[in-house]
Amino acid sequence: MKDRIYQFMKQQGMSQKQFASELCVAEATLSSIFTGRTRPTNALISAIHERFPEVSIPWLMFGEGDMFVGETVKETSAPAPLSSPQGDMFASSSPSAQVLDTAIPPTSTPSPAPILRETIKYIDKPQRKITEIRVFFDDGTYETFSAN
Secondary structure, eight states, X not given: OHHHHHHHHHHTTOOHHHHHHHXXXXXXXXXXXXXXXXXXXXXXXXXXXXHOTTBOHHHHHHXXXXXXXXXXXXXXXXXXXXXXXXXXXXXXOOHHHHHXXXXXXXXXXXXXXXXXXXXXXXXXXXXXXXXXXEEEOTTXXXXXXXXX
């Protein structure tokens, strides 16, 4: 995840100091993440998403999909027609030109748009439970309380 955060920061053309300022986090926080001393927190991911809503959270957290939201939809141009309305392309009177001009009927129905599905993954963690509490006293003794 730290590599993707770094990649996004560089893609935005920001230095570590600028990126930290944009996210309202300490520069040392980013430094410790990029060096591997600490892991990115959910608060950092939320800060990135709030400041840059165009970044894809599944890509940022898990490396799934594209860096930006909506990047998977790409428009393609329609194929050029075989004959022009003026008729210059097949101006010859040869039979092959006439056959070619009439052999491909025009399409009356557009091709269906691709169906895009968004996958959301939830990471379920079991709720943590307290199993033991230790109280240390100033005289060097302690008392243990266990949940049975």
